[in-house]
Every structure is written in C-alpha cells, then in structure tokens.
Amino acid sequence: MKLGFIGTGNMAGAIMGGIIKKGIIPAEEIIGSDIMETGRNHVKELYGIQVTADNKEVAEKADILVLSVKPQFYAETIQEIRESVREDQMVITIAPGKTLAWLEEQFGKPVRIVRTMPNTPALVGEGMTAACPNQYVTEKDKAYALKLLGAFGKVEVVPEHMIDAVVAVSGSSPAYVFMLIEAMADGAVAEGMPRAQAYEFAAQAVYGSAKMVLETKKHPGELKDMVCSPAGTTIEAVRVLEQSGFRSAVIEAEKACAEVSRSL
Ligand SMILES: NC(=O)C1=CN([C@@H]2O[C@H](COP(=O)(O)OP(=O)(O)OC[C@H]3O[C@@H](n4cnc5c(N)ncnc54)[C@H](OP(=O)(O)O)[C@@H]3O)[C@@H](O)[C@H]2O)C=CC1
Numbered sequence: 001m002k003l004g005f006i007g008t009g010n011m012a013g014a015i016m017g018g019i020i021k022k023g024i025i026p027a028e029e030i031i032g033s034d035i036m037e038t039g040r041n042h043v044k045e046l047y048g049i050q051v052t053a054d055n056k057e058v059a060e061k062a063d064i065l066v067l068s069v070k071p072q073f074y075a076e077t078i079q080e081i082r083e084s085v086r087e088d089q090m091v092i093t094i095a096p097g098k099t100l101a102w103l104e105e106q107f108g109k110p111v112r113i114v115r116t117m118p119n120t121p122a123l124v125g126e127g128m129t130a131a132c133p134n135q136y137v138t139e140k141d142k143a144y145a146l147k148l149l150g151a152f153g154k155v156e157v158v159p160e161h162m163i164d165a166v167v168a169v170s171g172s173s174p175a176y177v178f179m180l181i182e183a184m185a186d187g188a189v190a191e192g193m194p195r196a197q198a199y200e201f202a203a204q205a206v207y208g209s210a211k212m213v214l215e216t217k218k219h220p221g222e223l224k225d226m227v228c229s230p231a232g233t234t235i236e237a238v239r240v241l242e243q244s245g246f247r248s249a250v251i252e253a254e255k256a257c258a259e260v261s262r263s264l
C-alpha cells in the first residue's frame with residue numbers, strides 16, 4: 001500500500017511520522033511532494049520517505065493520497081492532479097472548510113474521499129482525528145482508512161456538520177493547550193522554578209489531568225472539585241481564573257475558530 005502526501009509541512013510530517021513510528025507503512029512506501037525544496041528535504045531527512053517536486057507523480061503512485069496543502073491551495077492542487085486520480089484510489093483531505101460536496105465538484109468525477117480533521121499530537125501517537133467518508137468509499141476502504149488514521153491516535157467517524165466543532169475542539173486546540181502550558185510554566189518561573197523544570201511540571205500536570213478525564217469518565221467539574229480543598233490554594237486560583245474570564249475566553253476562541261473553518 002503506497003501512501004502519498006501532497007504538501008509535506010507540519011501536519012503531513014506529524015501523520016507520516018506517526019505512521020512510520022507505528023510500523024503501519026514503511027518509509028520506502030511513502031512518497032511526498034512539496035512546492036518547497038526545503039520542505040521536501042526536511043521530511044526526506046527526518047523520515048526517509050521518497051520525495052518529488054511533482055504532485056502528479058504522487059497522485060499517480062499513491063494508493064492513498066493525503067491532500068496536505070493549506071485550504072487556500074486545494075482548488076489549484078486538485079485541478080493539477082484530477083486527471084491522475086483513479087477510481088480505485090482513496091483521497092484523504094485534512095483541510096478545514098473544504099466540504100465533501102465541494103471536493104467532489106472539484107474532482108468532477110466519482111472519487112473515494114475521506115474528509116478528515118487530524119491534529120499534530122499524531123506525531124507522538126496521541127492524535128485525535130474525525131473522519132467523514134463520502135458515498136464512493138466502500139466498507140473495505142473505510143475500514144482501512146480508519147486503521148490508518150487510528151495508527152497515530154484515536155479516530156471517530158462523525159457527521160460532516162460536526163467537523164467545524166472538531167476543528168475548534170481538537171484540530172486547533174493543541175495550540176491553546178501549548179499556550180496554557182507555556183503560561184503555567186511562566187507562572188512557576190515567576191515563583192523561582194528553572195524554566196526547563198517548569199515545562200516538565202506543567203506538561204505532566206496537563207497530561208495527567210487529560211488522562212484522568214479519559215480514564216475515570218468523571219465530569220471535569222467533579223475532578224476540579226476534588227482538587228479544591230476548602231479555604232485552600234486551588235479555589236483561590238479558580239476564583240482568579242473566573243474573574244479573568246478563563247472559560248469564556250476558551251469558548252469564544254473556539255467559536256471564532258469554527259467560524260473561520262466554515263468560511264474557508
Ligand atoms: N498544522 C495543524 O495542526 C493542522 C493542519 N491541518 C491542515 O493541514 C493542511 C496543511 O497544514 P500545515 O501542515 O499546517 O501547513 P504547512 O504550511 O506546514 O504545509 C503545507 C505545505 O504544502 C506546501 N505547498 C503549498 N502549495 C503547494 C502545492 N501547490 N503543491 C505542493 N505543496 C504545496 C507548502 O509550501 P509553502 O510553505 O511554500 O506554502 C507547505 O510546505 C492544511 O489544510 C491545514 O488546514 C489540519 C489539522 C491540523
């Protein structure tokens with residue numbers, strides 16, 4: 001099974017890195033093209049995949065083709081490769097805003113498409129991916145696509161109308177979480193902890209908290225209450241966070257994120 005990537009930037013790198021690390025598809029069976037020579041060479045050196053400057057070559061050689069360019073370049077990229085794409089291939093898209101209906105119209109012929117929204121934690125095998133197969137994707141294709149996407153984290157099939165919410169809650173959210181970790185570490189540094197140690201403490205606290213939500217299945221509010229000792233330190237921090245609009249800031253950020261996703 002040959003896997004192709006058109007665009008070998010951050011998200012493509014995270015996906016191929018996750019797949020290679022898990023041994024699902026060997027690096028020699030992965031091919032990528034990128035307009036930028038530096039981008040191509042980067043993944044070639046890092047992962048040992050084949051690279052080319054020719055998008056059509058990737059479209060012709062791949063059994064599964066991942067369109068990993070920015071949404072703004074989807075139309076021109078599909079225009080360039082549409083003649084090379086065959087009915088027995090599967091195209092995986094990862095761009096926000098590009099609906100199955102729009103993608104089918106761009107190809108102008110029956111193409112098996114799985115619209116997805118992954119995230120960069122794919123690189124460490126902890127991705128969260130939503131998948132929406134189109135009408136031409138067979139049950140066998142769907143099973144293989146889910147196996148592939150599940151190789152670098154969790155994957156769930158969702159109705160397409162939910163994909164903008166997915167962009168907000170998992171596609172883009174690693175950025176907000178990294179900001180939170182950075183800010184938590186800044187706070188610790190302000191209190192005298194060395195910077196590297198502060199990142200370790202902050203990241204492990206976030207990791208452990210996420211694991212508690214996933215494993216205990218308890219309501220996050222209940223888990224929060226378990227940390228807040230009466231008249232203690234945590235409830236004071238919670239009070240200040242509420243005063244600063246912490247929760248509202250996250251909700252409003254996600255609404256803005258989903259709005260951009262719908263508009264692309
Ligand atoms: N980064 C993330 O966390 C996530 C990204 N995505 C989606 O993944 C896609 C890629 O995003 P990301 O990896 O962040 O972006 P990057 O800019 O890192 O990667 C895209 C790469 O494609 C190259 N490129 C542009 N035009 C072409 C072309 N015509 N042919 C071949 N290569 C081309 C770009 O070159 P140049 O830099 O010169 O433009 C760049 O190297 C987007 O659709 C994005 O929405 C989805 C989920 C998460």
Ligand SMILES: O=C(O)[C@@H]1CCC=N1
Pocket residue numbers: 096167171172
């Ligand atoms: O910022 C972006 O547009 C992409 C989509 C989801 C995460 N990164």
